[in-house]
Amino acid sequence: MTQDWLFDFGNTRLKCAPLGADGGVGPVRAFALSELDALPSGEVAYVASVASEDARVQLLDALSRRFRRIAIARTAAQFSGLRIAYANPQKLGVDRFLAMAGAHDAWPALIVGVGTGLTIDLVDRDGRHHGGRIAPSPTLMREMLHARATQLAPMGGTYAEFANDTEDALVSGCEGAALALVERSLAEAKRLLGTPPRVLLHGGGADPLHAHLKDAHLRPALVLEGLARWARMDVVA
Incomplete structure (x- = not known):
């Protein structure tokens, strides 16, 4: 059976995992942007990204060659019992939105x-x-301090x-x-x-x-x- 995969693309790394038959998260793998040729393939790629536009385009291009469909998650005002505080939902990062949704049980x-x-x-x-x-x-605090005082x-x-x-x-x-x-x-x-x-x-x-x-x-x-x-x-x- 062809596998669906989950992709979390942050500012520093890409994490992915297969979507389990029970709807859960399978074993998590991490990739650098330089390793996109090693990404898995499957039926649907579910993507959450807060990376830069250039990096996001590179990821989507790589996924389009490996998956039949790409579904990009976006922040919504309400989702699965979660009601966000932002008047403009699109100003809330999708990573924060999904982390709150993922914490539903807690x-x-x-x-x-x-x-x-x-x-x-x-x-x-x-x-x-x-x-x-x-x-x-x-x-980031350490990196910023080093940048100003080497x-x-x-x-x-x-x-x-x-x-x-x-x-x-x-x-x-x-x-x-x-x-x-x-x-x-x-x-x-x-x-x-x-x-x-x-x-x-x-x-x-x-x-x-x-x-x-x-x-x-x-x-x-x-x-x-x-x-x-x-x-x-x-x-x-």
Whole structure:
């Protein structure tokens, strides 16, 4: 039987997985833009992309040679019980939209994406999106500091609450800034909802933050989980 596939194309990497017979997400694979010739083939390619237009065109061109149909996910004001806070749905990144949809089983949830950027979104138990935040991720903070002051290393170091080495201070400061934003958002979410939401972490930079966030849950394929949910609706339609 020909396989349908899910593709999550972010600013730094492409992740894909087969759509399971049960509508779930199969084993996840990662590709660089230079590896598009190695992509799988199948019947339908379900795509979520926040990459640049040039990169997106390259991906769609590669997929068009491997799949009979390409279905591109887009943000909607309402989807599968989710109601987003944005007055203009198209201004909300499809990755954030799908991550919220993918977290359906965990609402109320504070959903934290750690990739090129750090994104935070709050969804209550009824699927109402209360809005969110966008900031540089710890990785991007390091890269930006290095770009302005080349003597500051763009990577390396060990996290400490009070570091006694520059590399350690850099990683501690950048990760600490992200942790503080998540913790502030969690405190405000508790106040707003009257109950603590689950904290769900996803994205390539989630692991370092997870080590310092008590009771947070790693959901590395959350965007693909939401895309699978969107694909199921596409099949029903």
